[in-house]
Amino acid sequence: MPDTPRLNRPEHRQARAGSALIAPAVLLLLVILILPVAVAAILSFSDYTLGRSGIGWVGLKNYADIFTRSSYRKMITATVLYVLVTVPVSVALGLGAALLIRSVRIGASFYRTVYFLPVMASLLAMAIVWEFALHPSLGLVNRTLAQGCGTWLEGWPWFARGCAEGFPLWLSDRDYALWTLAFIGIWQSFGFNMVLYLAGLTSVPRDLYAAAEMDGVRSGWARFRLITWPMLGPTTVFVVTISTIRSFQVFDTVEALTHGGPAKSTYVMIYAIYEKGIAQNLVGMGAAITVLFLGFVMLISVAQRRFVERKVHYA
Amino acid sequence: MATLELKDITKSFGDTDILRGVSLEIADGEFLSLVGPSGCGKSTLLRILAGLESQSAGSVHIGEACVDGRRAADRDLAMVFQSYALYPHLTVAENIAVPLTMRRLRRADRLPLMGALMPGVRRRRADIVRTVREAAEILDIAALLDRKPGQLSGGQRQRVALGRALVRDPAAFLLDEPLSNLDAKMRVHMRAEIAQLNRRLGATFVYVTHDQAEAMTMSDRIAVMMDGELLQVGTPDELYDDPADIRVARFIGSPAINLLPVETDGAGVIRLTGRATVLRAGPVPVAYLGIRPEALEPCDRDPLLSGRARLVENLGSDLFVQLDVPEMPETVTVRLPSDARGKIAAGDLMHLRVRPDRVRGFDSMGLAAPFGAEALADA
Numbered sequence: 068m069p070d071t072p073r074l075n076r077p078e079h080r081q082a083r084a085g086s087a088l089i090a091p092a093v094l095l096l097l098v099i100l101i102l103p104v105a106v107a108a109i110l111s112f113s114d115y116t117l118g119r120s121g122i123g124w125v126g127l128k129n130y131a132d133i134f135t136r137s138s139y140r141k142m143i144t145a146t147v148l149y150v151l152v153t154v155p156v157s158v159a160l161g162l163g164a165a166l167l168i169r170s171v172r173i174g175a176s177f178y179r180t181v182y183f184l185p186v187m188a189s190l191l192a193m194a195i196v197w198e199f200a201l202h203p204s205l206g207l208v209n210r211t212l213a214q215g216c217g218t219w220l221e222g223w224p225w226f227a228r229g230c231a232e233g234f235p236l237w238l239s240d241r242d243y244a245l246w247t248l249a250f251i252g253i254w255q256s257f258g259f260n261m262v263l264y265l266a267g268l269t270s271v272p273r274d275l276y277a278a279a280e281m282d283g284v285r286s287g288w289a290r291f292r293l294i295t296w297p298m299l300g301p302t303t304v305f306v307v308t309i310s311t312i313r314s315f316q317v318f319d320t321v322e323a324l325t326h327g328g329p330a331k332s333t334y335v336m337i338y339a340i341y342e343k344g345i346a347q348n349l350v351g352m353g354a355a356i357t358v359l360f361l362g363f364v365m366l367i368s369v370a371q372r373r374f375v376e377r378k379v380h381y382a
Numbered sequence: 383m384a385t386l387e388l389k390d391i392t393k394s395f396g397d398t399d400i401l402r403g404v405s406l407e408i409a410d411g412e413f414l415s416l417v418g419p420s421g422c423g424k425s426t427l428l429r430i431l432a433g434l435e436s437q438s439a440g441s442v443h444i445g446e447a448c449v450d451g452r453r454a455a456d457r458d459l460a461m462v463f464q465s466y467a468l469y470p471h472l473t474v475a476e477n478i479a480v481p482l483t484m485r486r487l488r489r490a491d492r493l494p495l496m497g498a499l500m501p502g503v504r505r506r507r508a509d510i511v512r513t514v515r516e517a518a519e520i521l522d523i524a525a526l527l528d529r530k531p532g533q534l535s536g537g538q539r540q541r542v543a544l545g546r547a548l549v550r551d552p553a554a555f556l557l558d559e560p561l562s563n564l565d566a567k568m569r570v571h572m573r574a575e576i577a578q579l580n581r582r583l584g585a586t587f588v589y590v591t592h593d594q595a596e597a598m599t600m601s602d603r604i605a606v607m608m609d610g611e612l613l614q615v616g617t618p619d620e621l622y623d624d625p626a627d628i629r630v631a632r633f634i635g636s637p638a639i640n641l642l643p644v645e646t647d648g649a650g651v652i653r654l655t656g657r658a659t660v661l662r663a664g665p666v667p668v669a670y671l672g673i674r675p676e677a678l679e680p681c682d683r684d685p686l687l688s689g690r691a692r693l694v695e696n697l698g699s700d701l702f703v704q705l706d707v708p709e710m711p712e713t714v715t716v717r718l719p720s721d722a723r724g725k726i727a728a729g730d731l732m733h734l735r736v737r738p739d740r741v742r743g744f745d746s747m748g749l750a751a752p753f754g755a756e757a758l759a760d761a
């Protein structure tokens with residue numbers, strides 16, 4: 068029997084066909100996903116600006132700036148605060164809404180639709196509505212609050228001060244602007260979390276609740292601790308991850324309502340990238356913030372994964 | 383320990399009636415099996431008894447008290463679910479301990495850190511661990527205590543579910559097909575364990591099963607259920623010897639009873655394939671004769687039936703012969719003692735007779751129809 072040449076053996080032919088078949092996918096992956104990150108990483112060591120022919124290498128200067136200049140420190144503070152507020156609140160609200168919707172007999176689909184509306188609406192369009200509502204003198208919010216002046220609400224010092232000196236300039240007071248944006252962020256995203264939790268809840272077997280009842284679990288809280296919360300573990304991981312990444316990416320409300328101000332109090336990372344890299348054409352600086360941003364997101368994913376592998380039960 | 387009583391329970395899901403007027407009294411310490419084909423409403427009845435489902439009409443009593451409107455957690459019953467319903471995120475030991483921690487520790491005691499500081503909690507926790515271990519040993523799952531349910535086989539899961547019910551000392555145990563997934567050996571072992579437990583604890587057991595052999599061997603009484611109705615409730619012997627309904631006769635006994643279509647003529651003579659028999663009908667015309675396979679015996683003359691053997695099944699202890707009887711729609715099964723082995727082969731002609739007191743009659747509706755008095759006198 069003549070020897071089959073080594074390269075013509077079936078397994079080799081198959082392997083070659085396999086490589087050929089995945090090549091386009093690998094290529095696309097490199098070009099679309101990896102290459103831009105690599106380019107950003109390289110540019111972050113330069114002072115490149117669009118339209119200039121040369122490229123000047125500045126080493127770690129961009130990064131040094133980020134960690135020393137106060138405006139970038141504010142950027143990191145604003146971003147982290149925003150994430151730390153919106154994520155827990157929108158996750159908790161989403162879970163609460165899902166549990167409530169599951170427990171009502173009629174109107175569940177009505178509530179589901181209503182809570183989901185902000186998710187479907189374009190945030191930019193909704194930002195205009197919020198801008199009107201939060202206008203210091205004409206806005207619905209402050210006018211409504213003003214109705215409370217002269218009533219028992221004045222017993223609350225904050226409220227009394229509002230009546231005397233005017234209610235806050237929600238979007239242009241540096242003590243309030245970030246929290247106002249966080250509120251809008253929560254308003255917008257908790258419906259999405261709710262839908263994810265509703266899906267998660269359907270996968271909890273009903274018999275478990277019956278078993279718990281037989282085992283003498285009487286209170287709703289004990290039932291939640293024993294069954295619902297552990298069974299929703301995988302959903303929670305997913306919801307928290309998605310919410311965190313989405314909060315890190317907040318941009319449209321900032322652009323539409325505050326432009327990072329006042330006094331850089333809402334100068335979040337994506338807005339900074341946009342301002343430096345695109346508006347001011349400081350591509351090198353924008354790239355450095357981008358790399359930092361990716362680092363943050365990566366760090367969170369890894370941390371979550373680490374934590375999750377040990378704590379969460381996957382059925 | 384308590385009596386259980388169901389009074390005229392009905393249950394409908396929408397338009398479909400699942401239970402139609404089920405009444406049942408279960409004595410204190412009794413072992414009652416509920417048998418019936420799939421979908422007849424056994425689990426539903428058990429859930430109503432447990433308080434997990436509410437009946438459409440009728441009432442449930444435990445002990446002296448009417449428990450309608452009392453929630454399941456307060457009825458003091460333990461249940462094994464058909465689906466096991468184990469907590470997937472807890473280990474086997476934690477699963478079995480749940481009913482104990484929930485009932486023996488107060489809410490403050492269960493708090494993760496604070497609880498440990500409460501007086502007496504440490505001792506009670508140690509008690510729980512010991513009880514769990516004992517239950518696990520009875521069920522032969524002590525080696526699995528640290529695993530999660532997802533890492534167990536079906537039979538092991540079933541035993542964990544059983545353990546979770548057995549660690550408590552409830553008024554009654556409700557078991558929904560607790561042995562359906564075990565292998566034959568384990569099943570026999572668990573059968574004995576459960577029966578022994580019933581005697582040791584003196585607790586009332588309601589035991590749902592598909593398996594009539596299980597019901598026959600373990601029960602004080604058996605309730606046969608079909609299409610949401612109880613057809614008959616009685617001791618295993620009563621059900622086997624005197625089925626009140628043709629469906630009960632068919633359900634109890636393996637291999638199944640022979641049901642021979644017959645006619646009753648104007649004089650009350652029962653005719654089988656056109657020939658008169660010694661049997662006489664009572665007031666109600668008889669439409670079927672029910673004869674257990676072991677009641678038929680070979681004979682040389684005056685046979686009730688004759689037919690050719692189609693299949694001979696040798697079980698070692700017994701021999702089952704399937705006979706083709708002319709004009710009979712189904713084969714007739716005969717059980718012969720083991721000394722008949724080798725003496726009969728497929729194709730042989732057999733003549734069979736039966737003692738009249740071992741024959742039961744059923745009317746055209748399927749209800750038991752007693753024979754007239756002279757039938758027995760003829761025997």
Ligand SMILES: Nc1ncnc2c1ncn2[C@@H]1O[C@H](COP(=O)(O)OP(=O)(O)OP(=O)(O)O)[C@@H](O)[C@H]1O
Nearest residue numbers: 395400418419420421422423424425426427464592
């Ligand atoms: N929640 C429900 N809604 C509508 N129909 C139901 C519901 N639960 C049970 N049924 C119906 O009630 C009937 C009896 O169900 P059940 O579970 O009591 O049967 P079962 O006797 O336990 O059967 P098996 O031996 O297969 O477990 C079935 O026809 C089932 O489809």
Ligand SMILES: [Mg+2]
Nearest residue numbers: 424425464558
């Ligand atoms: Mg069932």
